[in-house]
Amino acid sequence: MTKASPLKIAIAGLGTVGGGTVHLLHDQAELLAARAGRPLALVAAAALVKPADLPLDGVTFFADARDMAKTCDYDVLVELIGGAKGIALDVVRTALERGKSVVTANKAMIAHNGIELARLAEAKGGNIGFEASVGGGIPIIKSLREGLAGNRVSKVMGILNGTCNYILTTMRDSGRDFADVLAEAQALGYAEADPSFDIDGTDTAHKLAILASLAFAMPLDIDSVACEGIRNISALDIRYADELGYRIKLLGVASVSDQGVETRVYPAMVPLAFPLAHVSGPFNAIVTEGDFVGRTVLEGRGAGARPTASAVVADLMDLATGRVGPTFGLPVGVLKALPAAPAGAHRSAYYIRLMVRDEPGVFADVAGVLKAHKVSMEQIIQRGRSPSEVVPVVMTVHETDEASMLGAVKSIRALASVTDLQLIRIESL
């Protein structure tokens, strides 16, 4: 294969992202060929049904993606079917077994099977591109793997799920409650009929596991990601966040220290001075802390046909021009598992919203519990009085270790006058 010969591409999956990728390869063919020094040629595509509205003239169509992966003559298979296992994993394995390269937008598959696939690629001489798996069109994988290659990264965190960010942004803009906004997002097609994958943080966890592996040169470890979603965020919390100078965002946070590595997904209060506070609607953003570069922030559209296609094609361009390397920045054998940071040692400030019966002495009880657990209060908001009714009391507490905080929370929940308790981390800068 000379350098000017076309890069032969087979796409498995012609849904939203597959369609966007076909359009991009078609619309920008000339530009891509000029930049790569060779054509990017779509030679085959597979889907259950051939879409009538895609420019697929001259492209061999397969109704069976496995058949295409096995028999077709291609240089790179683009997997846009989705799902951690099943057909997606089958076609990717087949392509790599054949020594071909793979480009994928499939975060679930990479998060669960990335190491096995990277090993296979190393053994057979193919390469794996997965820029589209995290952050849609944001070139975050390339930035972590190449642009910041001179750094030891201590932290990578971000807003990684556009559905959650849309819901939280809309809740704030409209003052409406979670269930209401979720139902609307489902009606509009912004959220799935079964929204659990997004709103319970699973999707964010997949992406975070991938970022952590790249950032810390460790094997993928999806099972260690602690995961809380946004179901419990109420309109009341959003309102108090505003009043206190925060935005509530679903974050994926991975950090490494002498204590070990932590990967967590949780909704957090983000200070307005922090760039992530201003990332709204369908946008994603990723903050990285490197020992030389300091903090960088990359923001862009986190999903959608065209942004994701942009990332898929960036990987194809790298393959076309030979800008390739180990899947996770290092050969699999060199990736080193890191110890998990001890549970409860994580330090954070917190927002606590109590629903309490407005009775004498309640506040003294709560303050006593916090004191007993050495948790130091920063501020408290309690408005008016409604004797013997249930009212919200909101507090923020200074940075403390998680074990102390959870101990205090347990004791506060046990107080007879406390009917509900909401605990949200406050992200520090």
Place this chain on the structure above:
Amino acid sequence: MTKASPLKIAIAGLGTVGGGTVHLLHDQAELLAARAGRPLALVAAAALVKPADLPLDGVTFFADARDMAKTCDYDVLVELIGGAKGIALDVVRTALERGKSVVTANKAMIAHNGIELARLAEAKGGNIGFEASVGGGIPIIKSLREGLAGNRVSKVMGILNGTCNYILTTMRDSGRDFADVLAEAQALGYAEADPSFDIDGTDTAHKLAILASLAFAMPLDIDSVACEGIRNISALDIRYADELGYRIKLLGVASVSDQGVETRVYPAMVPLAFPLAHVSGPFNAIVTEGDFVGRTVLEGRGAGARPTASAVVADLMDLATGRVGPTFGLPVGVLKALPAAPAGAHRSAYYIRLMVRDEPGVFADVAGVLKAHKVSMEQIIQRGRSPSEVVPVVMTVHETDEASMLGAVKSIRALASVTDLQLIRIESL
């Protein structure tokens, strides 16, 4: 040269960035070798005086960088001397003539001589990396050239000069005036004794020309960059910006449309909803609009020893692993000059601050002039009355073409009661 043989590096210039780069190569040697699959070996360094505090054991020292460039055995010369011509250009030409590669942080040299150097690299087989020339540690060159390679970019704009951003941020935070904050910045070493290069926009213009060339696949054209600096921004304007919901930022803006290409540097009112409004102090940020990816924003430290060293080493890692390509993303022969957009056709909203003698009829005169030039007023701020004294009157006007606005400004300046006029563009989203 096998892949596992070291990449031999010679550094010309051991100032701030040179020192940072030496430290990075020394401190992270093991990490870099693992990631590149081969050692990055600093074999030679040149400076007028050998700094005592750098880890240069085993590194051949040259007091004459030209001598090093000519005689030393290296794979890549890292030019960190600075200046568009002189020694910097000499050593880079020498290295490229010898078929070696070059990595540089020198935006002035790239902006003025990038095409000549890219041609030389193409002819002799070397490569040129200049990630460090724009945006410090932000991987913006790599993102534009590779990460967004599937896109036609219509706009690239950013906060590209940390000194100006520091001055404008400090003016806002402290309420102090430009000259005062500049003097302090000079005393603190954040601004040069001769600050013109930064505050008059020259540095931003160099960086913008580089970004525009990459974004629009056109040859560098530094001479076409229209350039206004921040000397005329007063504390009063900063205060009004705040009141109107803007931040004043020095922007470099390059855009391309059917009308042609525009590259401009100017201070602008940036709406708070726009990510650039929140980029403060020494940070830089670059916004890119691509036809598939949509808007992306990259933010990070725009200068300094360590962030810039991070970018220099990213280029070295690309060279070490063979991730190379044409300097400006396309061979020089394929870059195509674009027509300049017609003067005066640029459309923008504007902020206008008049200093007027508080006399009857002044406002009617101003309104009449705007009407005559078909400029439509959006809002006006005039506080209290101070008969026959000079008072500020602030207006914003709806989007209009620049020719109309400048025509109106000329007529307003000619009014007897107007003693001063400040005109600042309002950046649209």
